[in-house]
Amino acid sequence: MSKKTKTEFIIEELKSVNNPNSIHGIYPYRGKISALDAEQILKQMPKGSVVLDPFCGSGTIVYEGLKYSLKTIGTDLNPIAILLSNGKINIPESLSEAQSEISKIITKAKKLTEFSKMKTSASKHFHGETSEEISRIATYFESMSDYVKACFLGSICLTARGCNHYLWTSSTVGKDITPKRYINFYEKLEQKIKKHFYPIKNSSKIYNQDARKLSNVIKPNSVDFVFTSPPYFDCLDYTAYYAKIIYDILNVDRETIREGLIQNFKEYEKDMTLVLEELYKVCKKGAKVIFVVGDKKIHGKLINGGEFFNGISPFKNVTFLERTYSGTSSQIFDKINNTKRKEQIVIWEK
Numbered sequence: 001m002s003k004k005t006k007t008e009f010i011i012e013e014l015k016s017v018n019n020p021n022s023i024h025g026i027y028p029y030r031g032k033i034s035a036l037d038a039e040q041i042l043k044q045m046p047k048g049s050v051v052l053d054p055f056c057g058s059g060t061i062v063y064e065g066l067k068y069s070l071k072t073i074g075t076d077l078n079p080i081a082i083l084l085s086n087g088k089i090n091i092p093e094s095l096s097e098a099q100s101e102i103s104k105i106i107t108k109a110k111k112l113t114e115f116s117k118m119k120t121s122a123s124k125h126f127h128g129e130t131s132e133e134i135s136r137i138a139t140y141f142e143s144m145s146d147y148v149k150a151c152f153l154g155s156i157c158l159t160a161r162g163c164n165h166y167l168w169t170s171s172t173v174g175k176d177i178t179p180k181r182y183i184n185f186y187e188k189l190e191q192k193i194k195k196h197f198y199p200i201k202n203s204s205k206i207y208n209q210d211a212r213k214l215s216n217v218i219k220p221n222s223v224d225f226v227f228t229s230p231p232y233f234d235c236l237d238y239t240a241y242y243a244k245i246i247y248d249i250l251n252v253d254r255e256t257i258r259e260g261l262i263q264n265f266k267e268y269e270k271d272m273t274l275v276l277e278e279l280y281k282v283c284k285k286g287a288k289v290i291f292v293v294g295d296k297k298i299h300g301k302l303i304n305g306g307e308f309f310n311g312i313s314p315f316k317n318v319t320f321l322e323r324t325y326s327g328t329s330s331q332i333f334d335k336i337n338n339t340k341r342k343e344q345i346v347i348w349e350k
């Protein structure tokens with residue numbers, strides 16, 4: 001390993017962790033890591049390093065790593081995560097290519113005389129006309145390019161919010177606000193394609209894979225860095241929120257996805273121990289493993305994320321970096337729950 005990897009990572013407090021002008025606003029993925037935060041760490045890694053995010057979610061780390069010529073690999077068990085990650089890294093070379101693709105789809109969709117209607121569990125969130133427009137476009141989902149697929153999913157969330165007068169907040173998604181407002185889905189989709197168009201040279205690999213069985217797809221001793229924000233141990237449901245609507249539209253069985261994900265508090269310690277063992281197998285000697293975790297209040301008891309993970313980790317030489325949250329939705333929850341949490345960045349070495 002080069003000398004650079006031996007040095008400790010420097011992490012600075014950021015005034016704001018949001019960058020509205022980026023690709024990451026494509027979809028409101030639950031538990032998305034701040035791209036600016038991720039970038040701080042990724043830019044300190046030597047070019048060409050293999051960086052694995054075993055819980056890649058919407059692909060923030062995978063995409064940001066590409067900016068610094070890293071070979072990023074992402075795995076996740078949620079199909080929405082895979083669609084979004086692929087959408088971010090497989091972007092057409094020119095905006096006009098993506099625009100022409102969607103305009104052809106919209107023209108065909110408008111002319112359809114027969115198409116599958118949306119399930120009522122999903123259509124209830126939309127104005128009737130908006131829901132019909134989504135169903136027409138959904139007919140062509142399988143044939144869409146990865147970037148257009150991701151924009152389609154993001155536009156569904158945006159129009160669902162719009163049909164509910166933009167009153168949904170991160171904690172009230174799904175709230176029934178009537179009467180529903182009409183939002184032109186075609187226009188929203190076209191706008192999204194333009195707004196989030198930040199192409200990048202792709203050298204990433206994305207796998208729809210259970211992190212407890214990582215070594216099925218990743219070679220032993222092949223990874224230089226692991227960098228991830230793992231599923232939270234207060235068991236945030238990654239299949240809830242906007243995802244519920246998307247599963248219904250794509251005809252994906254939500255329960256099957258939910259059962260596979262690590263979000264059962266009782267099993268959490270056992271599951272994460274398995275993941276860490278798998279990470280140990282796939283890491284090279286000298287590899288660094290970086291987990292972004294946080295304090296969590298479980299059944300009234302505050303658990304320090306850093307200490308918890310270090311207690312079950314096979315990796316040695318731990319370093320903890322701790323800081324208070326800044327500019328994230330967690331701050332809002334802290335205000336509501338009257339808690340004061342800190343975020344820990346845990347770094348181990350193999």
Ligand SMILES: C[S@@+](CC[C@H](N)C(=O)[O-])C[C@H]1O[C@@H](n2cnc3c(N)ncnc32)[C@H](O)[C@@H]1O
Nearest residue numbers: 031032033055057058060077078210211261262
């Ligand atoms: C905190 S989120 C990661 C968010 C990501 N950093 C982003 O920016 O979008 C944790 C992820 O772990 C995934 N996950 C949960 N259980 C998993 C498992 N057994 N294998 C792989 N991924 C899993 C969830 O689907 C979720 O996407």
